[in-house]
Amino acid sequence: MVFQQFSGYNGGVFYANQIFTSAETRKMQRLARDNVRMILEEQEKQNHELETKKMKIDN
Structure with missing residues (x-):
């Protein structure tokens, strides 16, 4: 499955309806x-x- 990445607010990253801050x-x-x-x-x-x-x- 490929998720498209978008720039989010406050330096976050948007993946499949989830926003992560830096x-x-x-x-x-x-x-x-x-x-x-x-x-x-x-x-x-x-x-x-x-x-x-x-x-x-071995010994």
Whole structure:
């Protein structure tokens, strides 16, 4: 589905009957970055644990 983007009032963005202010957009972007960072950190931790277990098996 393609949404057409329109400039809104007060720096907002209009998508499919929703208006987001610049502050709301920045908050959503920050939350998304935080979630990605958390996922990548968890992945790195699990990769490290897996490598540790592989080394134990090989020895």
